[in-house]
Each structure stands twice: as structure tokens, then as C-alpha cells.
Amino acid sequence: MTPTITAFETSPDRGQGLARDMRVRWSLEEVRQPYEVRLVSFAAMKEPAHLARHPFGQIPTYEEGELVLFESGAIVLHIAQRHAGLLPDDANARARAVAWMFAAVNTIEPPILDLQNAKFQEGDKPWAAERMPLVLDRIRQRAGQLSERLDDADWLDGAFSAGDLMMIGVLRRLRPSGLLDEYPNLAAYVARGEARPAFKRAFDAQLAVFTSRQPAAG
Amino acid sequence: MTPTITAFETSPDRGQGLARDMRVRWSLEEVRQPYEVRLVSFAAMKEPAHLARHPFGQIPTYEEGELVLFESGAIVLHIAQRHAGLLPDDANARARAVAWMFAAVNTIEPPILDLQNAKFQEGDKPWAAERMPLVLDRIRQRAGQLSERLDDADWLDGAFSAGDLMMIGVLRRLRPSGLLDEYPNLAAYVARGEARPAFKRAFDAQLAVFTSRQPAAG
Structure with missing residues (x-):
């Protein structure tokens, strides 16, 4: 079907x-x-x-x-x-891949959504410029932790999984801001996903x- | 174990x-x-x-x-x-329960996290008072849609599931703001969850x- x-x-x-x-x-x-x-x-x-x-x-x-x-x-x-x-066969590895899916949407994406709100809904507000560093720092906190965990691995936990797919899908939203390039291993990780046929x-x-x-x- | x-x-x-x-x-x-x-x-x-x-x-x-x-x-x-x-036996109903779990953390929780940031990280900023209505309205948009969907049902999709557990867990974070009480059916829904042994x-x-x-x- x-x-x-x-x-x-x-x-x-x-x-x-x-x-x-x-x-x-x-x-x-x-x-x-x-x-x-x-x-x-x-x-x-x-x-x-x-x-x-x-x-x-x-x-x-x-x-x-x-x-x-x-x-x-x-x-x-x-x-x-x-x-x-898109998911490993091993039950524990499967559960960990699902954890990365949730991390993508519940830990990494919320501060990125806040950046989009700051730009598109609050960009003309009197506080826009002064508040922006706070918004970016909240993203940097999470991106920095993710960068540490990924280290020099290709993917977050063994082979490419739905966890990587969701995480890369979320991280791509950072590209217009230039912030992704502050973390070379994350930028390479996203590029690795984008290179997949x-x-x-x-x-x-x-x-x-x-x-x-x-x-x-x- | x-x-x-x-x-x-x-x-x-x-x-x-x-x-x-x-x-x-x-x-x-x-x-x-x-x-x-x-x-x-x-x-x-x-x-x-x-x-x-x-x-x-x-x-x-x-x-x-x-x-x-x-x-x-x-x-x-x-x-x-x-x-x-915590999940229905029927495969389609199971997938829908999982959808509500993701909706809880990716659609309902982000604007609630933003409210927590606005209070605890930005409460002393010069924009705090003027920006707060925007923050609350973003929550109201989602809470209003959730309230419409729930209507007068006990739970989001048939019997109580992990989707309700996650959604109620997220909605409870609204209680200190008083905003939950603007939606009597959501307040009753949360109370129904809290009444479970x-x-x-x-x-x-x-x-x-x-x-x-x-x-x-x-």
C-alpha cells in the first residue's frame, strides 16, 4: 500500500x-x-x-x-x-536509537524553534537584538554537549539509524544561522547525512x- | 531485573x-x-x-x-x-499513541519550556513583562488545539495510553501559570490522570x- x-x-x-x-x-x-x-x-x-x-x-x-x-x-x-x-536488530541498540530520536525533538529542537520565533515572530520587537545572544547560547549549550558526545564518530550510536536521521533533520535548521559551523564535527555529521543517496x-x-x-x- | x-x-x-x-x-x-x-x-x-x-x-x-x-x-x-x-494491542492504535507521545514533547512542551525560560532565565530582563503575552499566546495556540481535539473524551485516543501519560506529564508544567484552568476540559483531563492510583x-x-x-x- x-x-x-x-x-x-x-x-x-x-x-x-x-x-x-x-x-x-x-x-x-x-x-x-x-x-x-x-x-x-x-x-x-x-x-x-x-x-x-x-x-x-x-x-x-x-x-x-x-x-x-x-x-x-x-x-x-x-x-x-x-x-x-533504520533501526538496529539488537533490542538495546534499538531503544538507544529511539532515545536519539526523542533527544532530537525534545532537547535539540526546542531551542532551535525559539531561534526561529526570535527571528520571524519577534525580529521587529524592541528586545530582538539584546535578547538574541541568550537564544543562541541556549542552542550552543546543547550543540556543544552533542558535539562532545559525537566526538569523531560517524553516527551517534554505531550504524546510521532513525536517531541520526531525526537529529540531522533538526540540526539542518541551524544552517541558516551559521551556528552549525561553530562545531566542525557536527557540520561534518550533517554533511555525512546529506551525502546519503x-x-x-x-x-x-x-x-x-x-x-x-x-x-x-x- | x-x-x-x-x-x-x-x-x-x-x-x-x-x-x-x-x-x-x-x-x-x-x-x-x-x-x-x-x-x-x-x-x-x-x-x-x-x-x-x-x-x-x-x-x-x-x-x-x-x-x-x-x-x-x-x-x-x-x-x-x-x-x-500502556499501549493498545492494535498496531494502528499503537502508532497513534506514539504520535501523541511525540506531540507531547515536540509540539506542546517547547512553548512551555519557553515560558520557564522567560520566567527563570529572563524574568529580570528589561523585556520580561512586554514579551510575556507572546510567550503565553504561543502556549494558548497549542493548548486550544489540543482542547478542541480532546473535546469531551476521557483520553486522547480510546483507552488511557503512554500518549496520555506523556501529555499529562507535560501539561502539568502549566499549572503554576494558571493557564491550564483556561481550558476546563484539559484541566479535567490532567486531573483524571492525577487520580490514577x-x-x-x-x-x-x-x-x-x-x-x-x-x-x-x-
Whole structure:
């Protein structure tokens, strides 16, 4: 059964693949599961039909027969549990890979979301400039700890897993700030993920949505 | 094998049970799994022995034989997968319960963490008062959507699950702000969770850590 995911009709990041559908596309590509995409507008995301699929009016969602899922972490975990290639066979190693998935969304992503709020929702507020160093330092605290743990390993815990996929998906959101480059091993880690053929296929697929909707230059 | 978890030696919330060990204690009580607790000081949390267990120097951790886990969501999911009672048998319903676990930590908790930062790290900043309504409104947006989805149901999706346990664990962090009471069905939902015998046993266990370390009133 071919699953259907949702993604933004209009890419807010101009095709950089920073929206959360990228994590789901990437995991589907890693396990070689074809999928369909339904594009949704910002207006449609707030309508009852979409809210029935996603109570918080966001993307991505995942539909597969009777199953309807939201939350990129849950969707990636579902895919990883149903297909080989994204979770280790050993039960303890599997539990640790899931721990990295949660760390990505609950420890690393919250201060990054705060940076996005500081830029896009509070960028014109009188406190914007003075507060920004605090926001960045909260990210640095977590990025520094992650950098220490990764050290010179290729991946967070043995072979590439859904934990790396989620962590790299979250860390990519730091790239526009330049902060990722303060941690060379993290920047190399993200680049290693982006060099995977499955990542490239997923990236190209989301980019095609953006480019196909741009007026031709000229 | 009896697992060992870590918790704060000194409760920052004076025994309200808002730290993340509460979610793990509660899930262990729901499945009737006895556990041991190792208390750690704030200084010890930053030392190599603890960082080896938890790369971000936080609590809780979970040790069970060779397995060492961090991240409350991952620990609760591990417990829920190993024992009956916290996840439905039906595969699709199970995936949806996991989606609510991720929603708790990745959609509902980040704006609540931001409120804690606004109070405890930025409370003395010149922007504190003017910025607070923005912080609260970001929580209200998510709490309002959650309230709509829950409607008049007892739990988020059928029977009580690890998704409810995580969501209630996160929502309890809102209580000191008074904001939870703006959503009567969410306040009742949290109260329903707190009325469960397993919650009460977990709550009393964490409270005992706090009271045993208080000097006797005199």
C-alpha cells in the first residue's frame, strides 16, 4: 500500500528542505518505500479536513490505509519499525536509537524553534537584538554537549539509524544561522547525512515542488 | 531485573512532581514494575559519570542490565513496549499513541519550556513583562488545539495510553501559570490522570524525596 504524506504547497524556506516533511521523505527513501504527496496551502492546513488528520494544523501527516499519523518523529518511527534499515536488530541498540530520536525533538529542537520565533515572530520587537545572544547560547549549550558526545564518530550510536536521521533533520535548521559551523564535527555529521543517496532523492523531491511553482526567470 | 532511574537530589519545584522523572515513575507504577532511584545533585549531573549516561547532563536516566537510556519519552516508550498496559494491542492504535507521545514533547512542551525560560532565565530582563503575552499566546495556540481535539473524551485516543501519560506529564508544567484552568476540559483531563492510583504512588515517591530532605519544622 502506497502511503500518502502532506507537505507545504508553498515552501517557506525556498526549497532548502527544512520543513518536517523532509524527515519523512528521507526515511521513506532510506527504506525504498514509494509514497505520494498531497500538497496543502497554509489556509487548507487550518480547515477541518486537515485538522482531522493533524490536530495542530501542521505538516507532515502520513496516511496508509486506515492509519492516519502526525508528528514527524512518530511517522519516522512507524516507518523504521515496519521496514528494515533504520533501526538496529539488537533490542538495546534499538531503544538507544529511539532515545536519539526523542533527544532530537525534545532537547535539540526546542531551542532551535525559539531561534526561529526570535527571528520571524519577534525580529521587529524592541528586545530582538539584546535578547538574541541568550537564544543562541541556549542552542550552543546543547550543540556543544552533542558535539562532545559525537566526538569523531560517524553516527551517534554505531550504524546510521532513525536517531541520526531525526537529529540531522533538526540540526539542518541551524544552517541558516551559521551556528552549525561553530562545531566542525557536527557540520561534518550533517554533511555525512546529506551525502546519503536517500537524502538526495528526498531533497530533490521537495525541491521539485518549489521549483515547479516558481515563475520562469526572464 | 530491577531498573534504576535517576532523579534530582534536591527538587527544584519543592515536590510538585514537575521534573521529568515523574513521567518515568508513573509509567513504571502503571505497569507495576518496581524500580530503584539514584538521586543526583546538580553538580554530579555535569560530571563525566553522569554525562556517560545522559549526554545533556539531565535527569531522568534509566538503567536495566546493559541498557542505559535517557530522554523521558524514550524511557516511557521502552517501558510501554516491554510491559502490557500502556499501549493498545492494535498496531494502528499503537502508532497513534506514539504520535501523541511525540506531540507531547515536540509540539506542546517547547512553548512551555519557553515560558520557564522567560520566567527563570529572563524574568529580570528589561523585556520580561512586554514579551510575556507572546510567550503565553504561543502556549494558548497549542493548548486550544489540543482542547478542541480532546473535546469531551476521557483520553486522547480510546483507552488511557503512554500518549496520555506523556501529555499529562507535560501539561502539568502549566499549572503554576494558571493557564491550564483556561481550558476546563484539559484541566479535567490532567486531573483524571492525577487520580490514577499509579500516578498517586509515583507522586508520593517523588514527594518523599523532597520531604525527607527538608529540615523539620520547628
